[in-house]
Amino acid sequence: MAGRPTSPAEIVNPAAVMTLAMIQSERWCLLDLGAEINQEHVVIQWCARRRLLRNCSTCGSCNLPKHVTNYAQNVESKRRKCRACNTTRSIRYQSFFSRSHLSLRQIIIFLYSLCARSANLGYRYQTCEQIPL
Numbered sequence: 001m002a003g004r005p006t007s008p009a010e011i012v013n014p015a016a017v018m019t020l021a022m023i024q025s026e027r028w029c030l031l032d033l034g035a036e037i038n039q040e041h042v043v044i045q046w047c048a049r050r051r052l053l054r055n056c057s058t059c060g061s062c063n064l065p066k067h068v069t070n071y072a073q074n075v076e077s078k079r080r081k082c083r084a085c086n087t088t089r090s091i092r093y094q095s096f097f098s099r100s101h102l103s104l105r106q107i108i109i110f111l112y113s114l115c116a117r118s119a120n121l122g123y124r125y126q127t128c129e130q131i132p133l
């Protein structure tokens with residue numbers, strides 16, 4: 001019974017999805033973060049474990065799980081697909097990243113840099129115009 005392996009319904013094993021307390025207790029430095037998310041498929045898993053992307057999704061028409069499939073035409077090379085009705089949707093759907101054209105890696109590194117700079121300056125949040133050069 002050989003053949004193509006079926007695509008998974010989840011990005012990562014559901015047991016690997018972190019709790020909010022686990023996420024909040026993490027500490028990263030830019031060097032480690034850059035090494036951790038150095039490939040797009042790894043970034044997708046990294047985001048799913050930290051609840052930045054939905055780990056699984058259900059088709060709104062069929063109420064069946066959508067599977068993660070390869071899709072070369074978008075930046076992550078992955079989409080979710082319903083096997084019953086063949087509809088597809090971005091893995092970024094209903095996430096913070098949904099309207100961006102940057103790669104997930106670019107966004108995470110940018111946000112890390114912004115947060116690190118803000119923390120070093122003693123600010124919790126500032127707009128770009130408020131950060132001294």
Ligand SMILES: [Zn+2]
Pocket residue numbers: 059060061062063064082083084085086087
């Ligand atoms: Zn469907």
